[in-house]
Amino acid sequence: MINRAxxxxxxxxxxxxxxxxxxxxxxxYQVECESALVHYFTKRNVFYRTDDxxxxxxxxxxxxxxxxxPIKIGSQSILYxxxxxxxxxxxxxxxxxxxxxxxxxxxxxxxxxxASKSVPAFKAGNVGEENKWITLYAYMAKE
Numbered sequence: 001m002i003n004r005a006x007x008x009x010x011x012x013x014x015x016x017x018x019x020x021x022x023x024x025x026x027x028x029y030q031v032e033c034e035s036a037l038v039h040y041f042t043k044r045n046v047f048y049r050t051d052d053x054x055x056x057x058x059x060x061x062x063x064x065x066x067x068x069x070p071i072k073i074g075s076q077s078i079l080y081x082x083x084x085x086x087x088x089x090x091x092x093x094x095x096x097x098x099x100x101x102x103x104x105x106x107x108x109x110x111x112x113x114x115a116s117k118s119v120p121a122f123k124a125g126n127v128g129e130e131n132k133w134i135t136l137y138a139y140m141a142k143e
Contacts, residue, residue: 022081045096063114064134079141
């Protein structure tokens with residue numbers, strides 16, 4: 001039980017490292033661990049355990065949480081960071097990731113906000129409704 005809790009926290013920290021490294025990449029800094037981070041996520045089709053590719057490492061990652069925080073980061077942000085780091089959109093892992101993200105896509109092409117902070121620093125939108133920020137990151141993740 002304690003090992004699973006440690007793995008859970010490690011996964012969340014790894015997602016934060018991914019976002020940081022992607023932002024550094026956009027600023028022109030290449031970090032040694034870029035390819036290792038991309039491999040870490042692609043070997044598990046972005047969201048899943050390597051020993052069970054149907055079980056997510058962290059359930060909240062399957063939603064479109066926004067704004068993200070150190071504990072909850074949505075699928076749109078993770079996929080966007082992987083694209084920034086050069087993960088090809090037609091790769092098996094990204095296609096699996098898009099499948100998860102597109103579960104929250106509306107007929108009009110926009111995306112839903114599935115969850116948000118109870119007391120956000122700013123109003124990101126209403127949970128259960130289409131959201132411009134989720135839609136923006138989802139489309140950037142697919143470019």
